Amino acid sequence: MRYMSLVVVASAVALTACGDRPAQTSSAADQTTAAASAPVLPSWNEGPTRQSIVDFVDRVTDPASPDYVTPSERIAVFDNDGNLWAEQPLYFQLLFALDRVRAMADDHPEWRETEPLRAIIEDDRGALASIGEHELVEIVMATHAGLTIDEFDAIVAEWLATATHPRFGVPFTELVYQPMLELLSYLRNNEFKTFIVSGGGMDMIRSFAERVYGIPPEQVVGSAGELEFALVEGVPTLTKTPGINFVDDKAGKPVGIRRFIGRRPILASGNSNGDLQMLQYTAPGDRVALGLILHHDDGEREWAYDRASHVGRLDAALEEAPERGWTVISMKNDWKKVFPSPELP
Amino acid sequence: MRYMSLVVVASAVALTACGDRPAQTSSAADQTTAAASAPVLPSWNEGPTRQSIVDFVDRVTDPASPDYVTPSERIAVFDNDGNLWAEQPLYFQLLFALDRVRAMADDHPEWRETEPLRAIIEDDRGALASIGEHELVEIVMATHAGLTIDEFDAIVAEWLATATHPRFGVPFTELVYQPMLELLSYLRNNEFKTFIVSGGGMDMIRSFAERVYGIPPEQVVGSAGELEFALVEGVPTLTKTPGINFVDDKAGKPVGIRRFIGRRPILASGNSNGDLQMLQYTAPGDRVALGLILHHDDGEREWAYDRASHVGRLDAALEEAPERGWTVISMKNDWKKVFPSPELP
Numbered sequence: 001m002r003y004m005s006l007v008v009v010a011s012a013v014a015l016t017a018c019g020d021r022p023a024q025t026s027s028a029a030d031q032t033t034a035a036a037s038a039p040v041l042p043s044w045n046e047g048p049t050r051q052s053i054v055d056f057v058d059r060v061t062d063p064a065s066p067d068y069v070t071p072s073e074r075i076a077v078f079d080n081d082g083n084l085w086a087e088q089p090l091y092f093q094l095l096f097a098l099d100r101v102r103a104m105a106d107d108h109p110e111w112r113e114t115e116p117l118r119a120i121i122e123d124d125r126g127a128l129a130s131i132g133e134h135e136l137v138e139i140v141m142a143t144h145a146g147l148t149i150d151e152f153d154a155i156v157a158e159w160l161a162t163a164t165h166p167r168f169g170v171p172f173t174e175l176v177y178q179p180m181l182e183l184l185s186y187l188r189n190n191e192f193k194t195f196i197v198s199g200g201g202m203d204m205i206r207s208f209a210e211r212v213y214g215i216p217p218e219q220v221v222g223s224a225g226e227l228e229f230a231l232v233e234g235v236p237t238l239t240k241t242p243g244i245n246f247v248d249d250k251a252g253k254p255v256g257i258r259r260f261i262g263r264r265p266i267l268a269s270g271n272s273n274g275d276l277q278m279l280q281y282t283a284p285g286d287r288v289a290l291g292l293i294l295h296h297d298d299g300e301r302e303w304a305y306d307r308a309s310h311v312g313r314l315d316a317a318l319e320e321a322p323e324r325g326w327t328v329i330s331m332k333n334d335w336k337k338v339f340p341s342p343e344l345p
Numbered sequence: 346m347r348y349m350s351l352v353v354v355a356s357a358v359a360l361t362a363c364g365d366r367p368a369q370t371s372s373a374a375d376q377t378t379a380a381a382s383a384p385v386l387p388s389w390n391e392g393p394t395r396q397s398i399v400d401f402v403d404r405v406t407d408p409a410s411p412d413y414v415t416p417s418e419r420i421a422v423f424d425n426d427g428n429l430w431a432e433q434p435l436y437f438q439l440l441f442a443l444d445r446v447r448a449m450a451d452d453h454p455e456w457r458e459t460e461p462l463r464a465i466i467e468d469d470r471g472a473l474a475s476i477g478e479h480e481l482v483e484i485v486m487a488t489h490a491g492l493t494i495d496e497f498d499a500i501v502a503e504w505l506a507t508a509t510h511p512r513f514g515v516p517f518t519e520l521v522y523q524p525m526l527e528l529l530s531y532l533r534n535n536e537f538k539t540f541i542v543s544g545g546g547m548d549m550i551r552s553f554a555e556r557v558y559g560i561p562p563e564q565v566v567g568s569a570g571e572l573e574f575a576l577v578e579g580v581p582t583l584t585k586t587p588g589i590n591f592v593d594d595k596a597g598k599p600v601g602i603r604r605f606i607g608r609r610p611i612l613a614s615g616n617s618n619g620d621l622q623m624l625q626y627t628a629p630g631d632r633v634a635l636g637l638i639l640h641h642d643d644g645e646r647e648w649a650y651d652r653a654s655h656v657g658r659l660d661a662a663l664e665e666a667p668e669r670g671w672t673v674i675s676m677k678n679d680w681k682k683v684f685p686s687p688e689l690p
Contacts, residue, residue, distance in 0.1 A: 072561060149603060193563070206607045216417060217607030218538070219563070229599040229622055236626040238603055245604070246590070254574040258494060258583055259590070260605060262551045262562030277574055281581040 040186055043179040049334040052327045053183065056290040060266060061190050067288040069266055071191035076267035077257060077278060080198035080205055082312040083271040083294055084213060086175040088303045089166065090311060093200050096159055100143035117142060144225065145242045152240060156207045168344060173212050178340045184213055197256055198222040199249030199274050221260040223248045253278035271296065272312040279317060279326060291326035293317055298332040301345035385531055388524040394679040397672045398528065401635040405611060406535050412633040414611055416536035421612035422602060422623060425543035425550055427657040428616040428639055429558060431520040433648045434511065435656060438545050441504055445488035462487060489570065490587045497585060501552045513689060518557050523685045529558055542601055543567040544594030544619050566605040568593045598623035616641065617657040624662060628669060636671035638662055643677040646690035
């Protein structure tokens with residue numbers, strides 16, 4: 001995920017065609033490999049990508065290997081948007097924030113005088129096209145600040161339970177990647193500790209990460225707003241306040257890893273330029289570590305985008321991959337199945 | 346630990362009597378309770394304090410109990426200074442920072458022109474008495490900023506391996522509390538996840554917490570300076586920069602808990618006013634939770650201090666304890682042994 005190039009992104013929500021759910025691809029669901037092979041990464045096609053993962057795990061877990069790593073140091077970090085779940089046509093958190101603006105609009109008549117809130121409420125596509133990063137922060141501030149964490153968590157839970165994706169028509173948590181779920185389990189079965197390190201706000205990710213990814217809240221690192229603690233009529237209360245404490249993106253990701261995890265990972269998995277520094281820090285090429293880049297090259301089952309995309313732009317990290325020895329995952333070629341549901345590709 | 350009242354604290358380093366190691370108290374080491382009882386909290390005397398801990402753990406771990414808590418929600422948070430290890434005559438991190446000033450003084454002749462650095466270098470007790478919070482930040486900045494995290498970690502490791510405590514003459518990591526080590530183990534044996542939530546800088550705590558407390562770096566929350574990531578001649582490097590990102594003390598502790606852990610604990614253990622808000626947040630009195638306050642009332646084996654102390658001041662939290670139902674631990678009466686070593690009380 002990459003947050004710097006959101007200039008035109010927010011406007012795209014207005015342009016998103018809804019309900020254009022693609023025809024089911026029947027190629028994936030029933031594929032099984034030879035019965036003899038263990039169910040390790042079953043949704044991954046055999047080939048150099050899958051092999052590089054299995055080889056790495058074997059190397060660091062075999063006590064006889066010169067590259068053996070003790071379990072406590074087997075830290076694996078995963079970007080979230082576009083890496084564990086989809087991020088098109090817009091980061092799902094941004095869709096949430098835009099829904100919040102619309103839901104709250106009646107209580108805030110003054111928003112009709114304030115850009116970009118007016119543009120969102122009135123679905124003014126021309127004005128939305130001029131939304132920049134600063135305006136996005138304004139949207140988040142206007143909709144999140146002042147909420148207690150319990151109120152915020154309840155709103156997020158409600159949204160995740162009811163909102164549906166414009167293309168696939170399913171709840172957003174169904175748009176997680178089956179092969180990545182298998183990779184997370186495979187690593188944990190090999191005594192890795194799996195973390196999310198996301199540019200997105202950590203509160204929303206934590207609300208579903210344990211249920212969906214098997215990753216508990218304390219292993220979710222992300223961007224964070226400021227919080228304030230007070231006794232409100234004697235009740236201890238944490239309230240979101242305006243202000244950003246930390247942006248866990250790009251050069252912020254290694255900082256977040258040091259601050260929240262305190263160990264250097266041996267596996268980093270990302271999909272965009274926002275993950276470049278996390279990949280450099282984890283797998284510079286001269287230590288025992290694995291860097292993974294998910295390349296969205298599957299326009300049929302998911303989306304195909306990289307260098308020219310406003311969401312999840314990928315060029316620098318892709319160019320640096322050969323030099324640093326990172327493994328590039330082709331969604332199209334390396335994955336038998338994209339999403340868990342039999343109803344989805 | 347409480348950081349707000351450090352006004353006169355730093356000066357005390359010059360006043361500290363060295364080597365006044367107390368006579369060994371022979372009362373503790375050999376006490377064993379009835380052979381029939383399991384080795385749960387063996388260094389704790391039988392009585393209402395110990396019983397309140399055991400009763401709480403039984404309540405939340407018995408699936409038949411109405412207060413049963415699922416293992417993933419069994420989060421326990423511990424203050425560090427004065428709670429897991431000693432904090433007299435000064436916070437050990439402050440002793441470290443003062444040692445750093447002295448060690449670096451020859452390379453920084455300009456420090457002899459700059460208060461409070463000059464006062465520290467020249468052991469000017471009169472000037473040291475005027476050191477306030479702002480000056481303390483200056484000390485940390487001057488000694489830590491510009492170091493890479495690898496350099497900093499190496500300096501901390503060296504200091505912890507070689508520096509000794511002025512009263513007890515042992516490395517600081519020997520001044521951890523044996524009963525608290527047992528409490529940490531007891532909780533983990535009951536599927537609690539144990540965290541440190543300290544006002545101190547998290548980097549130093551992480552350097553010994555796993556070895557000494559069995560708490561891995563990713564479960565240490567603390568105050569944090571700013572960090573910067575860059576490729577230095579191609580090498581990914583994190584460097585400490587001037588600036589404080591987060592002060593994990595007082596009202597900052599519940600914020601740190603939400604930000605780093607993302608769940609509300611069911612057990613909080615502290616020893617000073619700096620822990621008041623963490624205790625309020627965890628154990629307000631109307632939910633299943635245990636609040637523990639360690640009262641330093643053992644001037645013979647350790648130190649006796651509370652309301653009048655500049656280090657670890659304890660008054661508000663002590664006064665609120667009965668109303669909120671917190672358990673106050675008397676070091677003198679509830680602990681058979683203070684430190685792990687047979688050579689120490």
